[in-house]
Structures are given as structure tokens and as C-alpha cells.
Amino acid sequence: MSSAIDVEGLSLSFPLYHGNARSLKKTVLSTMTGRMAADNRNRVVVEALRDVNLRLRPGDRLALVGGNGAGKTTLLRAMAGIYEPVRGRVRVQGSLNALVDPHLGMNPDLTGRENITLRGMYLGLDRRAIEGLAEDVAAFAELTDFLDLPVRIYSTGMIVRLGFALATSVRPQVLLMDEWFLAGDAGFMERARERLENLVRGVEILVLSSHVPDVVLQWCTRAVWMDQGRVRADGPTAEVLEQYLGYPVQMSEWARQRSAAGPL
Amino acid sequence: MESSTHLQPSEHAVLDLSADQRWGDRNRAAWRDIREGLSQWRLVWALALLDIRLKYRGSLLGPFWLTISTGAMVAAMGILYAVLFRLDLRDYIPYLGLSLVLWGFGAALVADSCAVFTASEGMIRSVRMPFTLYAARIVVRNLIILAHNFVVVLVVNTLLWTWPGGVAWLALPGMVLWLGVSLCLGLLLGALCARLHDVPPIVANLMQMAFFLSAVIWKPEQLGEREWMLALNPFFCLLEVVRGPLIGRMPSDLVLGCALFYSAVLFVVTWLVFARVRGRIAFWL
Numbered sequence: 001m002s003s004a005i006d007v008e009g010l011s012l013s014f015p016l017y018h019g020n021a022r023s024l025k026k027t028v029l030s031t032m033t034g035r036m037a038a039d040n041r042n043r044v045v046v047e048a049l050r051d052v053n054l055r056l057r058p059g060d061r062l063a064l065v066g067g068n069g070a071g072k073t074t075l076l077r078a079m080a081g082i083y084e085p086v087r088g089r090v091r092v093q094g095s096l097n098a099l100v101d102p103h104l105g106m107n108p109d110l111t112g113r114e115n116i117t118l119r120g121m122y123l124g125l126d127r128r129a130i131e132g133l134a135e136d137v138a139a140f141a142e143l144t145d146f147l148d149l150p151v152r153i154y155s156t157g158m159i160v161r162l163g164f165a166l167a168t169s170v171r172p173q174v175l176l177m178d179e180w181f182l183a184g185d186a187g188f189m190e191r192a193r194e195r196l197e198n199l200v201r202g203v204e205i206l207v208l209s210s211h212v213p214d215v216v217l218q219w220c221t222r223a224v225w226m227d228q229g230r231v232r233a234d235g236p237t238a239e240v241l242e243q244y245l246g247y248p249v250q251m252s253e254w255a256r257q258r259s260a261a262g263p264l
Numbered sequence: 265m266e267s268s269t270h271l272q273p274s275e276h277a278v279l280d281l282s283a284d285q286r287w288g289d290r291n292r293a294a295w296r297d298i299r300e301g302l303s304q305w306r307l308v309w310a311l312a313l314l315d316i317r318l319k320y321r322g323s324l325l326g327p328f329w330l331t332i333s334t335g336a337m338v339a340a341m342g343i344l345y346a347v348l349f350r351l352d353l354r355d356y357i358p359y360l361g362l363s364l365v366l367w368g369f370g371a372a373l374v375a376d377s378c379a380v381f382t383a384s385e386g387m388i389r390s391v392r393m394p395f396t397l398y399a400a401r402i403v404v405r406n407l408i409i410l411a412h413n414f415v416v417v418l419v420v421n422t423l424l425w426t427w428p429g430g431v432a433w434l435a436l437p438g439m440v441l442w443l444g445v446s447l448c449l450g451l452l453l454g455a456l457c458a459r460l461h462d463v464p465p466i467v468a469n470l471m472q473m474a475f476f477l478s479a480v481i482w483k484p485e486q487l488g489e490r491e492w493m494l495a496l497n498p499f500f501c502l503l504e505v506v507r508g509p510l511i512g513r514m515p516s517d518l519v520l521g522c523a524l525f526y527s528a529v530l531f532v533v534t535w536l537v538f539a540r541v542r543g544r545i546a547f548w549l
Contacts, residue, residue: 081392084543101390
């Protein structure tokens with residue numbers, strides 16, 4: 001079964017139940033007085049996504065670019081099935097892994113090993129696969145002696161390494177990735193990038209939300225510019241990036257060298 | 265370097281979410297949520313066990329602190345009320361111990377139900393999981409606590425030699441009913457409390473009142489001729505389906521019938537609410 005993502009006319013809006021608008025008092029009052037009822041019907045709604053259409057097939061590497069609050073992360077979450085459509089339809093075929101939260105379910109009071117086991121269970125892995133997962137993660141994150149100690153006492157660097165290793169340890173058919181993923185200290189980043197490239201190379205569809213032109217140019221073949229919840233431009237990465245940034249983009253020398261090593 | 269674990273494509277691998285849903289679609293989606301949530305019982309068990317282990321990590325007696333505090337409570341209240349109500353100690357203490365342990369399960373479950381989804385906000389917003397999983401987690405967690413507290417009931421019955429006899433096994437079907445009711449409470453209260461932040465305090469007040477109205481620390485017989493009125497109290501009827509057999513006395517048909525009726529109402533209301541709002545819960549957190 002080959003993977004696919006189809007987003008048709010997707011709109012998402014978040015009702016803002018701010019202050020006491022969310023309270024029972026208002027709900028009760030609004031049914032008793034006409035004015036409040038009108039108030040209630042005109043409740044404040046944030047339109048996070050408006051009529052988004054996307055079609056992705058195996059081999060597609062899509063970058064989502066756009067300013068803060070443009071709807072990039074919300075779109076990732078909608079494609080991951082976390083937010084169900086308010087209007088429209090989302091269809092995703094293939095095993096899916098969404099990396100939207102750096103500390104996804106990581107519990108600081110559990111040991112590193114317990115966290116790894118738990119994540120494995122969330123992913124629906126069997127016992128043997130979870131053992132493999134623990135070995136792989138521990139090796140990459142260099143946690144040797146700390147693996148059986150609570151995450152709470154880890155250094156910040158160790159937590160970042162553990163989170164990163166965990167998130168990149170399973171290979172889905174469809175990978176949805178948020179930009180937080182590319183942040184990290186320089187020393188670690190070199191090793192991290194290698195692992196990430198390995199992962200990205202193995203997935204059938206990649207959707208990456210990013211601000212970093214280098215990464216987008218190197219990894220993606222197509223870009224979508226999100227603006228206020230709408231798709232403002234959709235096309236080849238360089239073109240869309242130029243429109244978005246307002247100046248011609250070029251891969252840096254460093255990125256050129258890396259992508260010369262082999263396309264992703 | 266080929267170290268990463270492959271995620272196997274499975275039947276869950278197809279995600280098809282659409283906005284214009286009819287009731288048929290909603291019912292199917294709700295049913296699928298419940299089925300998938302319960303099929304992940306190993307994860308539910310692991311999460312519930314971790315909750316308990318984390319709470320008592322580093323403590324010498326661990327969850328048996330629950331047993332001790334419940335035991336102390338039963339001893340103190342038992343003697344006090346036996347004197348106040350002029351009751352026979354050997355008759356009253358086993359009754360009170362059992363009632364408090366069972367009520368403790370219900371009260372904690374209701375309190376946890378209010379926070380089912382709000383407490384798991386981080387998880388819900390980062391990965392798609394059946395919502396039933398979160399509700400099942402608190403049910404199992406409270407069952408583990410109940411098992412620890414139940415030691416008190418066994419100790420009291422051993423010390424006073426007041427075993428209920430074979431009728432006690434009839435508490436098992438009652439427990440099955442409780443499981444269903446508990447899961448419903450988790451889903452229903454979880455969803456309501458995520459949407460309306462006034463519900464948790466209302467529920468807390470209600471439970472406190474119900475504690476005194478539901479014949480937990482006093483005996484139904486003490487109402488005399490008006491004992492039948494207890495059948496109007498859903499908390500009492502549900503308590504009685506498990507407590508009755510365990511003190512060696514089957515509840516009356518009226519109470520059993522009412523318990524089934526109230527449960528059926530809860531099932532239907534939960535189904536309607538859950539099927540309606542399931543897709544909206546993530547937006548409310």
C-alpha cells in the first residue's frame with residue numbers, strides 16, 4: 001500500500017471561550033436573555049486554517065513556510081489527525097509519525113528507559129521492537145549510566161538528545177515534522193543531522209514546517225507558503241521561498257556540498 | 265546506518281477524517297474510538313501502573329499507605345459512629361469498612377474523571393490516540409487503588425470473623441456493571457469538564473452531598489418505613505449492587521432494577537455526548 005495525503009477544502013477554527021464566556025453561567029443566562037444569546041452565537045472564533053487543499057504522493061517532500069501563526073503547525077496537527085476538520089476532509093494513507101512536540105509525552109519523573117518503553121507502546125510496537133528501540137535510543141543519546149535514572153536529573157543537553165533520539169528512532173511512511181526539530185547546539189547538530197537525513201531519506205512522504213531556507217532548499221522539492229491560515233503560494237521550493245522572503249534564494253556553500261553528496 | 269525501527273503499515277494506517285458528518289458517521293467513529301482504546305489494554309495497564317508507581321516512588325510502603333490510612337479511618341469512624349448510633353460494633357465495623365472502601369473508589373473515580381482529558385492535554389495535542397484510552401487509564405488506576413484498600417475489608421472480616429458467605433460472589437456481576445459505568449463517567453465527565461470549567465466544582469459538591477445521602481456511613485434500615493426512597497438515589501443503587509452481596513445480603517429487586525435503569529441512562533447519555541463531541545475535545549484543551 002503506497003502512502004498518500006489528501007487535504008480537501010480543509011478549514012479549522014478554534015472557538016475562544018475566553019473569560020467567563022466558557023462558563024455555565026453564560027450558557028444558562030444566554031438561554032434566558034435574548035441579548036446574551038445573540039452574544040453567544042457571535043462567539044469569537046480564530047480561523048486557523050481556511051480552505052486548504054493539498055495532494056501528496058510517495059516521493060513528495062513538502063516544506064511549509066510562513067510567519068508565526070500562519071497555521072503551519074495546525075496544518076501538521078490536522079494531517080496527523082489530532083484536530084479533526086471543521087470543514088473539508090483529511091485523508092492520510094500509510095503509517096504516520098508526527099513530530100510536533102519536542103517533549104511528546106516525556107515524563108520527567110520516569111527513567112529514560114521507562115520513557116522509551118512507553119513511547120514504544122504508544123507507537124504500537126511489540127516487546128522485541130521496544131527492546132531494539134531502547135538500545136538504539138540509548139546508543140545515540142549517549143545516556144549509558146543515566147538510562148535507569150529519572151529524566152528529571154538529566155542535563156538539558158541530555159534531554160534534548162533523548163527526545164531527538166526517540167523521535168527519530170522509528171521510520172514511518174509519512175513523516176510530519178515541526179521546525180523545533182532543527183534547533184539544538186552545534187556540536188550535537190552535526191550528528192543529529194546525519195540521523196535525521198537518514199530518517200528523511202527512508203520515508204515516502206515528508207512534510208516539514210521550517211523557517212530555515214537552507215533546510216527547505218536541501219530537503220524539499222515543493223513548498224507551500226501559508227499566510228493567515230490560507231495557502232498563499234504552492235510550487236517548487238526556490239520559487240515559493242523567493243516570493244515568501246522577497247529576495248532570490250540560494251543554497252549556502254555548506255548546503256550545496258551536503259546536497260551534492262546525494263539527493264534525499 | 266540502518267538502525268531505525270520501521271513502523272508497520274496497519275489497518276490503523278488509514279486516516280480518513282471529514283467534517284460533514286451525519287450521526288451514522290459519528291456513531292461509527294465513537295465506536296471505533298472505544299474499540300481501539302480498549303484493544304490497547306497493555307498500554308492502559310502500563311500507564312495506570314506508572315501513575316501509582318510515580319505517586320509512591322521512594323516511599324517505603326508505597327501504595328500500602330492507602331491501606332493503612334483507610335484502615336485507621338475505618339477503625340476511628342467505626343468506633344465513633346457505633347457509639348453515636350448505638351450500634352453493635354461487630355455488625356457495624358465490617359459494614360462501614362466495606363462501604364468506605366467502595367465509596368472511596370467511586371468518589372476518586374468521579375474526581376479523576378473530571379480531569380481525564382485536561383490532564384492529558386500534552387499527549388492529546390501531540391499524537392492521535394483513542395480518547396477511550398485516557399478514560400480507561402483512570403478506571404484501571406482506581407481499580408489498583410481499590411485492590412489495595414480492599415485489604416482492609418479482608419482484615420476486618422478475618423478479625424471479627426464476619427465472612428458474608430457464598431452470596432459474595434454475586435458482587436462480581438456488580439463489578440462488571442461498575443466497569444461499564446466507570447468508563448462512561450470518564451468519557452462523559454471528561455468531555456463536559458474540558459468544555460465547561462464550572463462542572464468540576466459542581467461535581468465535587470454533588471459527590472460530597474451524595475456521600476451523606478447514600479447510606480455509606482449509616483444503614484438503610486435506619487430510615488425505617490422510608491427505606492424505599494433510597495431507590496431514587498442512583499449513587500445508593502449502584503453502591504448496593506456490589507456492597508450488598510459482600511455483606512451477605514442481596515439488594516432488593518427494586519434497587520437492582522433501579523441500578524440497571526440508571527446505568528442504562530448513563531450509557532445512552534454518554535454515547536450521545538461522546539459521539540457528538542469526540543472530534544471537538546482536542547479544540548477545547
